[in-house]
Structures are given as structure tokens and as C-alpha cells.
Amino acid sequence: xxxxxxxxxxxxxxxxxxxxxxxxxxxxxxxxxxxxxxxxxxxxxxxxxxxxxxxxxxxxxxxxxxxxxxxxxxxxxxxxxxxxxxxxxxxxxxxxxxxxxxxxxxxxxxxxxxxxxxxxxxxxxxxxxxxxxxxxxxxxxxxxxxxxxxxxxxxxxxxxxxxxxxxxxxxxxxxxxxxxxxxxxxxxxxxxxxxxxxxxxxxxxxxxxxxxxxxxxxxxxxxxxxxxxxxxxxxxxxxxxxxxxxxxxxxxxxxxxxxxxxxxxxxxxxxxxxxxxxxxxxxxxxxxxxxxxxxxxxxxxxxxxxxxxxxxxxxxxxxxxxxxxxxxxxxxxxxxxxxxxxxxxxxxx
Amino acid sequence: xxxxxxxxxxxxxxxxxxxxxxxxxxxxxxxxxxxxxxxxxxxxxxxxxxxxxxxxxxxxxxxxxxxxxxxxxxxxxxxxxxxxxxxxxxxxxxxxxxxxxxxxxxxxxxxxxxxxxxxxxxxxxxxxxxxxxxxxxxxxxxxxxxxxxxxxxxxxxxxxxxxxxxxxxxxxxxxxxxxxxxxxxxxxxxxxxxxxxxxxxxxxxxxxxxxxxxxxxxxxxxxxxxxxxxxxxxxxxxxxxxxxxxxxxxxxxxxxxxxxxxxxxxxxxxxxxxxxxxxxxxxxxxxxxxxxxxxxxxxxxxxxxxxxxxxxxxxxxxxxxxxxxxx
Ligand SMILES: Cc1ncc(C[n+]2csc(CCOP(=O)(O)OP(=O)(O)O)c2C)c(N)n1
Numbered sequence: 321x322x323x324x325x326x327x328x329x330x331x332x333x334x335x336x337x338x339x340x341x342x343x344x345x346x347x348x349x350x351x352x353x354x355x356x357x358x359x360x361x362x363x364x365x366x367x368x369x370x371x372x373x374x375x376x377x378x379x380x381x382x383x384x385x386x387x388x389x390x391x392x393x394x395x396x397x398x399x400x401x402x403x404x405x406x407x408x409x410x411x412x413x414x415x416x417x418x419x420x421x422x423x424x425x426x427x428x429x430x431x432x433x434x435x436x437x438x439x440x441x442x443x444x445x446x447x448x449x450x451x452x453x454x455x456x457x458x459x460x461x462x463x464x465x466x467x468x469x470x471x472x473x474x475x476x477x478x479x480x481x482x483x484x485x486x487x488x489x490x491x492x493x494x495x496x497x498x499x500x501x502x503x504x505x506x507x508x509x510x511x512x513x514x515x516x517x518x519x520x521x522x523x524x525x526x527x528x529x530x531x532x533x534x535x536x537x538x539x540x541x542x543x544x545x546x547x548x549x550x551x552x553x554x555x556x557x558x559x560x561x562x563x564x565x566x567x568x569x570x571x572x573x574x575x576x577x578x579x580x581x582x583x584x585x586x587x588x589x590x591x592x593x594x595x596x597x598x599x600x601x602x603x604x605x606x607x608x609x610x611x612x613x614x615x616x617x618x619x620x621x622x623x624x625x626x627x628x629x630x631x632x633x634x635x636x637x638x639x640x641x642x643x644x645x646x647x648x649x650x651x652x653x654x655x656x657x658x659x660x661x662x663x664x665x666x667x668x669x
Numbered sequence: 670x671x672x673x674x675x676x677x678x679x680x681x682x683x684x685x686x687x688x689x690x691x692x693x694x695x696x697x698x699x700x701x702x703x704x705x706x707x708x709x710x711x712x713x714x715x716x717x718x719x720x721x722x723x724x725x726x727x728x729x730x731x732x733x734x735x736x737x738x739x740x741x742x743x744x745x746x747x748x749x750x751x752x753x754x755x756x757x758x759x760x761x762x763x764x765x766x767x768x769x770x771x772x773x774x775x776x777x778x779x780x781x782x783x784x785x786x787x788x789x790x791x792x793x794x795x796x797x798x799x800x801x802x803x804x805x806x807x808x809x810x811x812x813x814x815x816x817x818x819x820x821x822x823x824x825x826x827x828x829x830x831x832x833x834x835x836x837x838x839x840x841x842x843x844x845x846x847x848x849x850x851x852x853x854x855x856x857x858x859x860x861x862x863x864x865x866x867x868x869x870x871x872x873x874x875x876x877x878x879x880x881x882x883x884x885x886x887x888x889x890x891x892x893x894x895x896x897x898x899x900x901x902x903x904x905x906x907x908x909x910x911x912x913x914x915x916x917x918x919x920x921x922x923x924x925x926x927x928x929x930x931x932x933x934x935x936x937x938x939x940x941x942x943x944x945x946x947x948x949x950x951x952x953x954x955x956x957x958x959x960x961x962x963x964x965x966x967x968x969x970x971x972x973x974x975x976x977x978x979x980x981x982x983x984x985x986x987x988x989x990x991x992x993x994x995x996x
Contacts, residue, residue: 428970668933
């Protein structure tokens with residue numbers, strides 16, 4: 321697809337604090353390197369299951385994390401590592417989850433597709449497409465009910481725009497004026513299916529007025545712009561009873577998951593999108609406009625790689641969950657019984 | 670005889686039936702241009718075109734319902750669920766439409782439709798992606814339910830399912846698509862509702878299906894060391910159940926163990942166990958045992974998943990227990 325506006329024009333430097341840019345760049349780089357480290361471990365056969373990488377979309381999670389106030393929530397898909405890293409989850413715990421270890425973010429229960437870190441505002445990575453959209457609306461319903469001032473940010477792929485649960489969740493959010501922003505991360509493909517074979521329209525925000533959601537839509541090539549525009553949508557949802565629908569045009573540079581060779585797109589297309597890559601552009605701006613030296617950039621990368629190497633080491637050295645762990649957490653009573661030293665209850669066994 | 674993978678046997682069945690009857694078409698996510706998430710439909714788009722190999726958006730309730738409507742209007746849809754976990758989203762279409770419309774219309778409509786795809790645990794996909802659905806789909810009238818474990822059965826039964834005039838739920842497995850076996854060149858059909866003895870034996874009847882078959886056969890192997898000969902029955906069709914095959918074997922061995930992927934509470938395993946105790950009570954020398962998932966949501970961690978899923982060792986233990994072999 322061709323993005324709606326001129327994309328080669330350099331973003332204005334005014335108001336772009338180099339230190340801030342460096343901070344955001346570093347955050348984006350942390351996500352990218354985390355994903356690269358995970359991909360490497362997967363290729364080495366050290367982790368298994370499905371692994372969906374966020375490479376190319378980092379600016380979205382980083383912008384979001386910048387804007388969240390205490391109590392705000394992110395609900396997202398199985399492509400969830402980026403949010404965990406951006407929201408401040410320990411990268412060791414994230415990596416350990418991919419390894420299915422006891423020290424993992426959810427103790428080895430969920431793996432890559434099911435990250436949860438409530439205390440960091442990550443209310444979940446959901447692996448059934450669209451299933452989280454009404455749930456996110458439910459979080460916002462509770463916020464309105466309790467008057468807690470929190471906003472829920474619900475992320476979904478463009479592929480999730482065509483399933484019933486999404487429609488119902490958005491519809492209820494609009495009807496009840498819930499404090500929520502739905503953010504479509506339109507990375508152009510649902511697995512191997514390009515947008516034009518998913519939907520009869522090419523602008524997904526056309527659905528917003530039918531739910532009475534505010535809308536905005538842009539190409540994610542600049543982390544500052546993305547942060548600023550997301551901030552507006554969040555502000556309207558928080559303060560003006562105006563739930564929103566935002567479509568972010570972005571790209572995943574890797575396959576849908578590690579098992580997808582991505583044969584359905586051309587090298588040219590990937591290269592074109594790489595020029596819009598917010599991480600690449602931030603680095604170019606730091607180097608060009610802000611005169612940052614190669615050594616300084618390399619030093620950042622080295623620090624970030626150091627963190628990821630530590631994360632991998634932590635994951636590899638962590639123990640497996642104890643066998644009894646599998647009986648915990650299904651019901652509240654399971655955990656209470658375990659705490660009291662009772663045997664787990666097994667219905668039907 | 671040529672050796673085919675299960676995925677190739679399934680593809681051959683679809684291909685032959687599409688060639689034979691132009692009302693047969695395939696619909697689902699990534700079945701066309703992507704050649705199938707698990708490559709079952711590879712090459713079919715090229716051969717039959719977009720009209721008959723239809724890629725859908727992610728909209729299971731939508732395309733399952735479209736399949737139902739098309740079947741009522743005379744087509745013969747094969748609806749692929751990328752995995753049966755996602756059929757949960759379309760459950761209403763199967764439960765309230767596919768299974769009921771013939772009865773509601775007092776026979777005015779027939780619903781020749783197949784819902785197929787991988788079922789049950791694969792490997793380290795955690796709870797939302799590891800579920801065995803036979804207990805749900807066997808739990809109501811108006812559908813037939815099949816679960817295959819070999820390329821030969823896969824082809825013969827899928828062909829029968831496509832030709833059947835009723836809704837058929839057809840279970841495959843992600844971890845079994847590459848399993849190879851002999852499949853004859855010439856056309857054949859396997860009747861729905863007939864179990865198959867995968868290994869004859871006199872001492873203990875082991876009843877299984879789907880991913881359980883390999884586990885049961887491995888367990889039978891383990892038990893041989895203790896001088897126990899297991900008869901392994903692959904049900905192949907779960908609804909209607911082949912009572913006769915099960916009862917004939919149990920009357921001979923006087924002992925039965927069920928080995929399957931799925932939760933223990935209720936469902937298909939419990940149903941079979943109930944039939945055995947009711948219909949062969951006088952022949953039983955031991956309680957009927959079930960070796961299945963533990964009653965937990967599937968964990969991601971490999972060491973835990975291995976404990977939850979039935980293993981040959983766990984199955985062998987149960988077999989020996991009811992054969993009163995000291996272990
Ligand atoms: C209900 C349901 N159907 C199918 C799937 C399998 N599946 C997982 S991700 C995916 C593609 C989703 O694409 P999109 O929503 O665009 O998100 P992206 O993966 O590009 O981030 C599919 C078909 C699923 N998880 N849930």
C-alpha cells in the first residue's frame with residue numbers, strides 16, 4: 321500500500337530535544353534487540369512454540385509507554401514482547417517466559433503469546449484474534465464505573481478488524497462512551513493476507529463514525545509524531561468521554577511468526593518500509609541533525625546488547641517450574657489449598 | 670504403495686473430491702495464496718482458482734456461517750479452521766445452525782459441510798492454543814465427528830466426510846501432519862462410524878483416537894515386556910461411536926483403558942467408559958481407566974506440558990494397573 325502523505329520530508333528538528341530522542345531511540349532499540357535475541361534463541365532450538373516478533377513496530381509501544389499514567393492499561397495481542405519491554409518489565413523475566421522457566425513473566429504458564437504484567441500496566445497479550453477487544457472495553461467500563469480516571473489502550477492488528485468480537489467491543493465502547501482508545505497496528509498483513517484481501521475498504525478508520533469513536537490515522541515513521549498524536553486520542557478518551565479508534569500504518573520486518581518465510585511480499589516492498597522505520601530514522605537524526613558520533617551510537621547498542629545477553633543468560637540459568645505449579649492458578653481455591661499444604665483437586669481424575 | 674504424509678493424504682482427498690464434484694470448495698484463513706497454514710491445501714488454489722479455494726479474513730463465525738448457508742443452498746463446503754481453538758469463535762454457527770437446521774426445517778435442508786483442521790495440543794502453545802474439542806462437538810446431535818491418525822485413514826475418511834450429506838467435524842493434528850504412511854493409488858473410501866484395530870491383542874483393550882493412537886501403540890510396546898498383549902482400537906469416528914468394535918474387544922480382554930488428548934471431566938472419554946460399564950458390565954475384570962490430560966489449563970513450560978499430556982509411560986502404567994501386573 322502507499323502511505324497517505326509525503327514521507328521523505330524530514331521531520332522538523334525544532335522542539336525535538338536530542339536527549340529525549342536518544343532516550344526514545346534507546347527504548348526502541350531495546351525492543352529490537354530483545355526480539356533479535358529471542359529469534360536467535362528460537363533458531364538455536366532453545367525456545368519453542370509460536371514466536372511473533374515486534375520488529376518494525378517498536379515506536380508504537382514506546383510512544384504508548386510514554387503516555388501512560390498510573391492505572392492506565394495496555395491490552396494487546398500475542399505480538400506482545402514490545403509492550404512488556406517498553407512498559408518496564410524486566411527483560412530477563414520476559415526472556416525466561418519464552419524459555420518456559422519459573423522466573424518467567426507468568427511463571428512459564430503462557431509463553432510468548434500470553435504476557436501479563438498487571439503492575440506494569442500490561443493487562444495482557446491475547447492469542448485469540450479479537451478476543452481481547454471486548455475485554456479491554458470491560459476494563460474501560462470498570463474505569464468509568466469506578467471513576468478512576470484511567471484509560472485503556474487496546475491494540476490489535478488490522479486482521480482483527482474483521483472478526484465479530486472486535487465489532488461488539490468497539491460498538492459497546494462507543495455506545496457507553498468508555499475511556500478507551502483502540503489502536504490498530506496495521507502492519508499490512510494478517511499472516512500472509514494483505515489488507516486488500518481482508519477488507520473491502522482501505523482506510524479502517526471509516527468504521528469509527530459508525531461506533532461514534534474519534535479517529536486518526538498516520539504512517540508510523542516518527543516516534544515524536546506518534547507520541548503526540550496518540551496523546552491527543554488518549555486525552556480525549558480520558559477527559560472528554562470520547563473513545564477513539566486510531567489506525568497506525570506500520571510494518572513488520574520479519575515473518576508473521578518464526579515459521580513464516582514471508583514469501584508473499586517483495587524485497588522492494590520491505591526495503592521501502594525500512595526507509596520509514598522509526599528506529600532507523602531516529603538513529604539517522606541523532607547522527608545527522610544532532611551530530612551524535614558513531615562511537616556514542618555503538619556504545620548505546622553495546623549497553624542494550626549487554627542487557628539482552630544478561631536476559632538470555634538469566635533465562636537459560638533459571639530453573640523450570642516445579643511440577644506442582646501446573647495445578648495452581650486455575651481457581652482461587654487452588655492457590656489457597658496449596659498454601660495450606662493440601663493436595664490439588666482434579667475433577668474427573 | 671506410495672508413502673504420503675497425513676497432510677498430503679488430506680490434500681489428495683480434497684483434490685479428488687474437488688475434481689469429482691464441482692460443488693465442493695475449500696474456505697478458510699490462508700488456504701489459498703499461502704497454501705495453507707500447515708500446507709494441507711498446497712497447490713489447490715493454483716489448480717482450482719479463487720472461486721473454489723477461498724481465502725477469508727479472520728472471521729470464523731462469518732465463514733463458518735457462510736459455509737452453512739452455502740451448504741443449505743446446494744454447495745459442499747470444506748471449512749478449514751487454522752486450528753480448532755479458533756472454532757470456539759464459530760461455535761454458535763456449528764451448534765445452533767449446522768447441527769440444527771435440518772431438524773428445525775423438518776428435513777427441508779441437508780447440510781453437506783465439513784469443518785476440518787488441527788485439534789488438541791501441539792507443542793508449547795499454552796492454554797488457548799492446545800485444546801481438544803471432541804468433547805464439545807461430540808456432545809450434541811446433528812453432527813458426525815471424525816479424528817484421524819494415519820495417512821490412509823485421513824484420506825479415506827475425509828473423502829467420505831466430503832460426500833456425507835451431514836455436517837462433519839474432522840479433527841487433524843499439527844504435530845501429525847508429517848506422519849508418513851502407505852496410501853494406495855487407487856480410489857478408496859473408509860466408512861464413517863467404523864473403528865480400526867491398530868494392533869491385535871488378548872489381554873487389555875486400549876481405546877484411542879487422534880494423537881492418542883501413537884501413545885497407545887507405544888504403551889502397548891512397553892507392556893509387551895511384561896507379557897501383556899494390548900489390543901489397540903483406533904475409533905477414527907467419535908460420533909457415531911463404533912460400540913460393536915469396542916464391546917467385542919472388551920468381551921475378549923475383560924479390561925479397557927482409554928488413551929486420548931482431552932480433559933477428564935465428562936466428554937468423549939467418559940462417554941465410552943460409560944458405555945463399556947453399561948453394555949459389558951459382566952465382562953469387566955477391572956474398572957475402566959482413562960489416561961488423558963490432567964484437569965488443568967495447558968501450561969506453556971515444556972516440563973509441565975509433558976506431565977499434563979498423556980505419555981506412553983503413563984498409559985502403560987494404567988494398562989498394567991488394571992491387568993494387575995505388579996509395577
Ligand atoms: C480467532 C483466531 N483465528 C485465527 C487465529 C490465527 N492467527 C493468529 S495471528 C493471525 C493473523 C493476525 O493478523 P493481524 O491481526 O493483522 O495482526 P499481526 O499478526 O499482523 O500483528 C491469525 C490468522 C487466531 N489466533 N485467532
